[in-house]
Each structure stands twice: as structure tokens, then as C-alpha cells.
Amino acid sequence: MTKTIAFHLQKGGVGKTTISGTLACQSALAGVPTLLVDLDPQGNASSWFLSETPHWELADVVQGKCYVDDAIVPVTGIPNLFILPTFGIGGTLKLYSETKLADEPFVIQDLIQEFKGKFEHVILDLSPGLGRLEKSALIASDEVITPMTPEAFSLDGLEIFIDELAKLKKNFRSPIVHKKVVINSYDERIKQHRDIYKSAKKGNFRIYQIPVDPVFRKSQELKIAPQLYRVKGKGLKDRTLKAFELMEKEIWS
Ligand SMILES: Nc1ncnc2c1ncn2[C@@H]1O[C@H](COP(=O)(O)OP(=O)(O)OP(=O)(O)O)[C@@H](O)[C@H]1O
């Protein structure tokens, strides 16, 4: 059965792309056919995993310019990982979401139906904000997981997101589940981080913690899976690996 997960908080730079991309690699490296859908007009996930600009992008698919199978590309060097890309330059997805998406809020939901039977795990990387595109992606997802950084503004953002998601669920009759939070760049030794963890915990969330790990940035520069990055025998921190192993185990079950 196909499960679709979106990683979202309307706040920018909290690790949405890093976490969705790394989890997609984790799933693919475990042998599961996995699709990462780049729903961010910035195209960060696509530039992370693709060395060349592909012929078609997501915006072409939703506008009927090509078939979805024409636009999905395999990621070189990571078996079982595929991406439905967005080109950061050109702004086609942004233009589409500003001009046409209002008339077709279920376009992403319809698109995801086409992945059934082809991919077991589908991960959506969204852009910051909570506009039409993000809403259409959320109503297409089985679950949304919120990445946040251990700071007060992220916590405020989580509260706003909970409120907005409740409205979305009601207005679109969406059964989307929101029970998990990832605190990114977490350091147990810092009191402020522990306080943010405690506050987030009050929302009854299952919380995962990811430490600051320079391998993410390096793997994004080198266009490889963070799990495959090695310099002098060193790769991701043990704590980072453990967090993703745990997420992989719990998120898809
Ligand atoms: N745990 C981490 N340790 C070190 N660097 C990290 C970590 N998580 C993310 N980063 C870095 O922080 C930057 C922002 O991360 P990322 O692009 O994933 O955030 P985002 O939420 O997707 O941003 P946007 O809102 O623009 O889409 C990137 O350069 C990334 O490499």
C-alpha cells in the first residue's frame, strides 16, 4: 500500500528538505521503492539529488503537458529512489500555483493516485508558507510531520500550524494525521532546547531529535545521500543515523 507523508511547517529553513530528502534515502536504501515529490518552487530537493536538469517537471505534469511517468526520474547512485522534480529556475510551479491552482485544489491528490502500485513510500517536500500549493499537498497526504528548530519562533509556528491544519481538515474533510514532530539541530545540553522539547511534548506529539550534523550540507553540495557520505571513514553522526532509523521504522508502519 502507498503511504504519503508531507513534512511541513510554514516557517522557512527548519529542515523540511533536509529531513524529507534524508528520510527518502533511508527508505530507498532499505529497498523500498520511494518517490520524493519536489513541491517547492525553490527546487532544493531536485538540485540536491539531480546533477542535470531533467526534461519535464512537476508543473508540466499538473498542467497536462506530459505524463507523470515522463517526469519521474531515478536518482543516480541511490537504488529505489525516484524524484518528481521542480526546476528552481523558471518559476513554472510558482506561476501555476498563483494562477491555476485555485480552480483545482485536488490536483495533487489526483496525482498521488497515479503513484499507487508503483511506489510504496511517497514523501512530499513543501515550500515554507501555507498557501494554495501547500494546502493542496496537505489534503493529498496521509500524514504530515512537522520539522522545527529548537527556538521560540518555531514553537509559535507549530501552534499556528496546528490551528491552520484543523481548519484545513474541516474545510476539505481531510483525514490527515498530525502526530509527529522532528526537532532539528537539537542539542540536549542546551537548556533552551530542552525547554522547547518539553513545550512541544505538551501537544502529545511523538518527537524525534536530530543533532546538528555538517554531513547534511556536504551531501547537498556533493549531490549524494547523506547516508552514503564518507570522508576519512566518517559519515553521519551515530545520533543522526539512529534518529532516521527510528523514524523509518515508525513512520511507515
Ligand atoms: N541537522 C542539521 N545540521 C546541520 N545543518 C542542517 C541541519 N538541518 C538542516 N541543515 C542545513 O540548514 C539549511 C536549511 O535546511 P533546509 O533547506 O532543509 O530547510 P527548509 O525548511 O527545507 O528550508 P525552506 O523553508 O527554504 O524550504 C540547509 O543548508 C541544510 O543543509
Ligand SMILES: [Mg+2]
Ligand atoms: Mg526546503
